Amino acid sequence: MTNPYAPGSGQGDPSLSAIMSERRQLINLAYRLLGSLAEAEDVVQETYARWYALSPQEQQAIESPGGWLTKVASRICLDLLGSARVRRESYVGEWVPEPLPEHTEWFNGPSDGTTVDPADRVTLDESVNMAFLVVLESMTPAERVAFILHDVFRYPFADVADIVGRSPAACRQLASSARRRIRASHAPTTSTAQQARVVKDFKQAWEAKDINALIGLLDPDATAIGDGGGITSATLRPIEGAEQIARFLTATNRRIAISDLTILERTVNGQPGLVTQLGDVTMSVMAFDVVGDRIKHIWTVLNPDKLRPWTAD
16 A cells, blocks of 8 residues: 655754644544544644643654654554544444545535635545445554554554554554455455446436346445434444345435435545435435445445535535
8 A cells, every 4th residue: 555645754843834744644644543534633633732732842852743743643543542442332323434525525614614724634545445444443443553554654663663552573463463354355446437337327226216226236245334323313233235225225215305305426535425415415425335336335424423524614
């Protein structure tokens, strides 16, 4: 996996510009570690708060401010991942990582209506597609941190060990275990163009309430997961099987006047997806795992707390 981010330089220059230039790297790192943009933003804010709590002498003594910020952010994420497992046990229904739009559709911004700083945007690549993030959720916190830092951000195991609090050899084992999980869940790559065609066909079949067409586009063992967080209505358990998913989707369209429901083709975490809107309100964001010409997994996020980047203020 290639690394689109160079580890922070800024060696010996703790100036404001050098420090703030690390923000994009920190947001990208924290989102991949936590699967939540809101939590990632909180982590970065806390990281900077800790930096500015240092005295000028302490800041000057740090050889690489970028490395220091990455270490602090990673440790905060590691702690949060441990507590997140407890929180998600009490989460209402299924928990799905927070979906991200492509940058041209990124609406989340300050309350004064100004656009989002590019430094707050997550770079969309294969390490943020929904299927990948879901696999990350199955890892232990230490596995996830070791794997993301080393395999995605290309940090040497000696640096990872300092962050995780284990030996370099142990971190190498953690990353290896994480890779096995990735390989076990990895399906043959389907081109983006083919994924887009399948998602488009799925949209048209859904709009037409064509159960047979939907079944034909779904893998027989397909799974659909909805995340409402107890705030909006969503299935509390995964729906399994092509026919069951197709019937659920067409039943949803019967409950909502199809003329009022708009289904839009959008990029979700760097891959073709769908967004549903009722009037001007974003109701859900759907991410897909397409294998060949069939849909293997559907993740639908309905929790409004996770839809901020998709909503124009």
